[in-house]
Amino acid sequence: MILTVAHRTAYRYDAPIRMAVQSLRLTPSEFAGQRLIDWQVAVEGGQKGAGFRDGAGDWIESWSLRGPADRVTVTVVGTVETADLAGLLTGHREAVNPAVYLRETQATRADGQLAELARAAAVETGEPLARAHALSRLVAEAIAYRPGATEAHTTAAEAMALGEGVCQDHAHALIAAARVLGLPARYASGYLFATEDGAAHEAAHAWAEVW
Structure with missing residues (x-):
């Protein structure tokens, strides 16, 4: 099945912030039942930093935003292809001991x-x-x-x-x-x-x- 995802998260602050730094875990994992076709993460007005894959196999992106700002908006848009594995997760690469x-x-x-x-x-x-x-x-x-x-x-x-x-x-x-x-x-x-x-x-x- 081909699925398209469009997701927006907005953080609102009572008083303007001087700076925001975030580590975003918003990229789907790839395994036997799920393949990324395209995927984009964006922070409105933000600066993208380094990305890395952690021990659990998740892709993490760092973003920063210079204020003053009373709102931070994170947008995710992408397409994935999925296959029914009857609830079993196979083919997922990670280094963490169960x-x-x-x-x-x-x-x-x-x-x-x-x-x-x-x-x-x-x-x-x-x-x-x-x-x-x-x-x-x-x-x-x-x-x-x-x-x-x-x-x-x-x-x-x-x-x-x-x-x-x-x-x-x-x-x-x-x-x-x-x-x-x-x-x-x-x-x-x-x-x-x-x-x-x-x-x-x-x-x-x-x-x-x-x-």
């Missing part, structure tokens, strides 16, 4: 509920990929999708207790539960082409990747 993604964060710290959910998945199957699928299903059952129920800093444990949340909460909960079982997991963000009913999806989306 064990790094066993470390918990404040957002993904597992409490008793999340540990219990992880144990339920472990009872179902001992095969790692099947466990990951079981965890994904159990998280979706435990946290009903409800926009506005949570906020940016809601943790996985809080979303589990509430029983409601959005894609970010699903991702955090899946990461936390996977790590309980010793499965490295991490947060991934990007674009969702359409919702389940086929309607165009206009916002960024969140996923969890389990190794």
Whole structure:
């Protein structure tokens, strides 16, 4: 599938800033299921600096903007070709040891509920990929999708207790539960082409990747 992306992010400040320096992780990764055809990142009025690929395989661009300015606008335009790999990430080159993604964060710290959910998945199957699928299903059952129920800093444990949340909460909960079982997991963000009913999806989306 050929997908065209046009995304603009605007930062507004209460008082003019003298300078802004940003490291932008806005370039899609390339792997067996995704190829970049063209991709451009621009900061209005900004100066592009050096770029590099980090250990996770992400391309990072540095940009600076001299003020005074009360607004910074970042625009991304590009085209990618995707292929359906049934949810499996293959052919992605990175140098980070997967064990790094066993470390918990404040957002993904597992409490008793999340540990219990992880144990339920472990009872179902001992095969790692099947466990990951079981965890994904159990998280979706435990946290009903409800926009506005949570906020940016809601943790996985809080979303589990509430029983409601959005894609970010699903991702955090899946990461936390996977790590309980010793499965490295991490947060991934990007674009969702359409919702389940086929309607165009206009916002960024969140996923969890389990190794």
